[in-house]
Amino acid sequence: MKNDDNGNRPKNPDDPKLTAYALGELPGEEQAAFEAELKGWEAGRMEVEEIRQVAAILAGELKVEPCPALPADSRRAIEAGLERPAPARKLSRLKAIYFLGAGLGAAAALLIAAFLTWPLVSQRQKTDRLETASLHGSKTARAPAPQAEAPRSPPALEALPAPKAPPAAEAPAAAVPVTTAVPAPVAEPAPAAKSVEVAQVFEEAAFEKTAREGPQLSFRPAVGAIDMPSNRQPGPQKPAAGPDSLHAAPPLAGEAEKAEKKSLALADSHGSERWEFGRPEDDIKIAKEPEISEKVLRRIYCPPPLPQPNTESYEALAENPFVAVSQDPLSTFSIDVDTASYANVRRFLNQNQLPPREAVRLEELINYFSYSYPTPDGEAPFAVNAEAAACPWNPEHRLVRFGIKAREIPAGRRPPSNLVFLVDVSGSMAPPNKLPLLKSALRFLAESLGENDRVAIVTYAGTSGLLLPSTSCAEKRPILDALDGLQAGGSTNGGAGIQQAYETASAHFxxxxxxxxxxxxxxxxxxxxxxxxxxxxxxxxxxxxxxxxSVLGFGMGNLKDATLEKLADKGNGHYAYIDSLKEAYKVLIEEMSGTLVAVAKDVKVQIEFNPAQAGFYRLIGYENRALQHPDFNDDRKDAGDLGAGHAVTALYEIVPPGKEIAAVGVEALKYQKVEKPLALSEAARSGELLTLKLRWKDPEGQVSRLLEFPLSDQGAGYGQASSDFKFAAAVASFGLLLRDSRYKGNAAWSAVLELAAEGKGADPAGQRQEFIRLVQKAAALARK
Amino acid sequence: MTEESRHNPSWLNDWLREVLEQFEGPLLRYAGRITGDADRARDVVQETFLSLVRSDLALQGNQLKERLLQEWLFKVCRNRAIDVRRKEKRVKPLMDEAVDLAASPSLQPAQILEAEETASQVVKAMKKLPPQQQEVLYLKFQNGLSYREIGQVMNLTVSNVGFLIHTALKKVRDQLKLGTGAAPGSRA
Known part of the structure; x- marks a missing residue:
């Protein structure tokens, strides 16, 4: 559509800079400059979009790969490494200990080791000399910083000399249980070479006035060097490997950090190709020191095993029964896009437990998945897609599937957002699957927002507080820092925090x-x-x-599912349950334009069945979304919202006319004859099965609009159904089994698996495969 | 304990515990990929943490910026893991061989099979990449390191890293497109 600007340099769609830009890796001015370039380059923008999508998928996938854990004795060994004799004020004392330790046990080993590792040692000494040489060079640059640092970390001053000497004595002892696979030569330089290093470095440290600088000078990892000579890496060589290894490690604040970057720049300039844009220093974005203490930092979430749930509460809901069309031909309900129940069920199954029946809301299970509904292209903000085929768990019945797909909003045209995160920081939020996961989730969201968006953070836990006033997302640092500073503690008083959150949102409406x-x-x-x-x-x-x-539920044990759902409902927002980073991605990022932007408000569905074509119907799920029939036309009655790009799926099980249903018994009426002939209209002879009516309001509107769609059942057999249909049916029967529903018919776990496999389709995000895995788990659990 | 015992400030123990909790898992994942063996990965990671406690980083404790700590840990871990591989002489150095980096070494055979079957398109696509490209993707997207940090860990320039990531992502993207017939991320 748009032409490239003429006169600009040719735009290469394979430019690595596109990826760097897409991932936010371009330094400040570069980024702005590139963004300006992109304005006239649509292909480039599309590339960036795609890159971001793949990146999100990758991250979502990879981050939830389960992490192994260290065995207990490893942990003990590590913690033992912390325990060492106190720092002696007198150096000679320490030296004495050191020599004593070395002499006592390690002498023989040292001799052999020294012999074996001589080449390594001499190599390292060369590196050492290089390191110390460059150290002295840059020392002056660093001198000012330590003064500022010293008062902040008194323990460091005292503890400084300790780590160096004793490990020589410790290392053999500690090394023994540890090093089975790490062969001697690697561990060995510790006693042998280190004895040389340590003493040497130690002496240097003694001469330093400010102990703060000491750590930086004497830094050596106890076992092995960080940077063996760079012959291990083909590719750009950095001859000054020394400064690098040093600079990699110690935390340098302020000016010290600049010195670090300078050395990096030096290293980089030694013959390796330079990053085309910006100098390597610029790659380091210096965070301005945050005012709040940075104690608990961002955690990488690895799913750990969790304890049993015990204080969860769910509303027990009776299921929708079969309704006789002759008695009540109308079915009315509000749409629902919440997906929390699936995430919740997944959580239970991943912990090898069957979920409680009440936690299983079928419509939320079905709606969790993406289906390939066509997007609307007309004036209406959504398109309807309908399909009918045989019902898998009751072959004599029909299953009708409706899909309502909302209009997408292209990312660039998302309206500006004014968001207030209202975060529960009570003590119960401490475990890693709660506040830390929440912080990661909100971090993702914050990082995806742009300059037209504002974010504020309000906490509630005893004292409610405005942790971060409404801040534009052009500057992410303050937002991310504030998120980092969230800590759990105190008790919860939800009320006050909510008021403050609303006030903040109001103020920046x-x-x-x-x-x-x-x-x-x-x-x-x-x-x-x-x-x-x-x-x-x-x-x-x-x-x-x-x-x-909107409500995001985390963790378990205290999860009050019903409450959370109701609040989101009343607030015209969505309720999602976040049990993993992947889910956080899905809810907040992938569906972000949907979670945040409503395309249609108060969306209601009413279906009229034709008694000539249907004897009974049963709406699967949506029990707590039922509306009274007159509510459909009553604009004062609230209903669910549809967000951009969202889709809603509803399934009806239909019993053809003339068939009886076993479980359903309607009391014989007292004042009317049981069998009375229906007075059918002309329309009933049309062969239509039903008419679907939709009412909705524009997000800012107050008056509803109406759309009507008739649907005829072509009598398709199950085999002719689309894969989306099959998959939705699989999910529905899964839910029926989990609930042990009286309406489950012939549903069986094996059948669910079959249906799901048939319906799996392309499954780009792996959602359906995950579902299959969950079904297998559930089946195994159910057999016990 | 003699009178010279240091009373470890409790924050140091707490700090160590937090560091372990936070990095133990990711490092094990990473080391496992390089060594190809769960036991060796454990040793490597244990050694890495031992280095940490013996280094002066430990003294900084909470003052230490998390990202620097992370970079340090990954770098040390990587070097150690590569050393282990070298010494084992079972496999050639990292760059020369197409190691199946996507295999998780800690799984039992039956689990590996299951993992294989349920491995998503993404993982399958990644397995096809040369080892260096896989590694940068894991560092970037699984562990959240920046270009510069990856460069530090792998001893590459930032340009190099950028190029590798760009190429790797492109390949994964193309693989995904091949698999689904649609652009990734779209609701196919």
């Missing part, structure tokens, strides 16, 4: 944009009486004024 409070919690409103009715009224009122509420 964006007309025509997305204004939302995102509540992240494990559902525990611990301390204080929080009158739920009052809370709900507040949320509803704010939703009416345009500030919606």
């Amino acid at each position: 964006v007309r025509g944009g997305t204004n939302r409070v995102i509540l992240a919690t494990d559902g525990d409103f611990n301390v204080g009486i929080t009158d739920q009715g009052e809370l709900v009224r507040l949320i509803e009122e704010r939703a009416r004024s345009g500030i919606f509420l």
Whole structure:
């Protein structure tokens, strides 16, 4: 569509700079410059989009790969490494210990080791000389920093000399249980070569006035060197390997960091190709020292095994029964795009437990997955896709599937957002699958937002507080730093925090944009009486004024699922359960334009069945979304919202006319004859099975609009159904089995697997494969 | 303990525990890929942490910037793992051989089979890459290192890293497209 700017240099679609830009790796001015270039280069922008998508998929996949763990004795050995004799003020004392230790046990070993490792040692000494040489060179640059640092870390001053000498004595002892596979030569330089290094370095340290500098000078890893001579790596050689290894390790603040970068630049300039744009120094984005203490930092989430759930509560819901079309031809419900139940069920199964029946909400299971519904191209903000085929668990019945797909919003045209994260920082949020995971999740979201978006953080835990005032996402640093500073502790009083969050959102309200409070919690409103009715009224009122509420559930043990769902419902937002980084990606990033941007508000569905074509119908799921029939036309009645790109799927099981159903018994009426002939209209002879009616409002509108679609059942057999249909049916029967539903018919685990396999299709994100794995797990558990 | 015993400030023990919790898993994953063996990976990682406690980094404790710590840990771990591989002489150095970096060494055979079957397109696509490209992808997307940090860990220039990641991503993308017939990320 757009032409490239003429007169600009040719745009290479295979430019690595595109990837660097897409991943946020370009230094400041480079990024701005490149962004300007991209404005006139649509192909480039599309590349960037694709790169980001693949990156997100990769990250989502890789980050949830389970991590192994160190065995207990390894941990003990490591912790033992921490315990060493106190730092002696007198150097000679320490030297004495050192020599004593060396002489006592290690003498023989040292001799042999020294012999064996002589070549290594001499090599290292060369490197050492190189290192110390360059050290002295850059020492002056670093001198100012330590003064500033010294007061901040008194323990370091005292403890300084300790690590060096004793490990020589320790190393053989510690090395014994440890080094089975790490062969002697590697571990060995420790006693032999180190004895030389340590003494030498130690002496140097003694001469330093400021002990702070000591650590940097004497830094050597105890066992082995960080940087063996660079003959290990083909490719660009950095002859000054020394400075690199030194600089890699110690934390240098302020000016010291600049010295580090200078040396890096020097190293880089030694004959290796330079990064085309910017100098290597620029790669390091210096964070300005955050005002808050950076104690608990971002955690990489590796799923650990978790304890049993015990204080979870779910609303027990009866299932929708079969309804006779002759008695009640209308089915009315509000759409629902929540997907929390699937994530929740997944959590149980991953811990080898069957989920409680009430935790299984079939519509949420089905809606978790992406289906290939066509996107709308007309005026309506959504398109409807319908299909009918045989019902797998009751072959004499029909299964009808509806898909409602909302319009997508291209990323560039997402309206500005004004978000307030309302974070539960109570003590119960401490475990890694709660606050740390939440922080990672919110970090992803914050990193994906742009200059048109604002973010604030409000915490609630006893004292509610504004941790971060509403800040534009053009500057991510303050936001990320504030997120880093979140710590769990204290007890929860949910009420006050919510009020503050709404006030903050109000103060920065964006007309025509997305204004939302995102509540992240494990559902525990611990301390204080929080009158739920009052809370709900507040949320509803704010939703009416345009500030919606979405809810992210974390962790378990305190998960009050029903509460969270209701709050999101009243707040016109969505409720998602985040059990992994991958899920966080899915909910917050991939679906971000959906989670945040409503394309249609108060979307209601009403279906009228034709008694000539259907005897009974049963809506699968949506039990807690049922509406009274008159509510459909009543604009004052709330319903669910549809976010951009979102899809909603609903399944009906239909019993053809003339068939009886076993389980359903309707009481004989007292005042009317049981069998009364129906008065059918002309339309009933059309052969249509049903008419689907949809009502919705524009996000800023108050009056609803109506769409109607008739559907005829072509009588397709199961084999002719689409793979999406089969897969949705598999998920539905899975849910029926998990609930042990009375309506499950012939559903069986093996059948579910078969259906799912048939319906799996391309499955680019691996969702369906994951589902199959979960079914296998459930089947195995159910057999016990 | 003699009177010279240091009373480790409790923050040091706590700090170490946090560091272990945070990095033990990722390092084991990473080391496992390089050594190809779970036991050796454990040894490598244990040695890495021992280096940490003996180094002066430990003294910085909480003052130590997490990203620098991470970079240091990965670098040390990598070098150690490569040493182990070398010494084992079972395999040629990292760059020369196409090691199946996507295999997780800690799984039992039955689990490996299951993992293979359920391995997503993404993992399969990654397995086809040359080892260096796989490694940068793991460092970038599994462990969140920046270009510069990856360069430090793998002893490459930032340009190099950028180019590797660019190429690797492109290949994965193409593989995904081949597999699904659609661009990745779109609801196919």
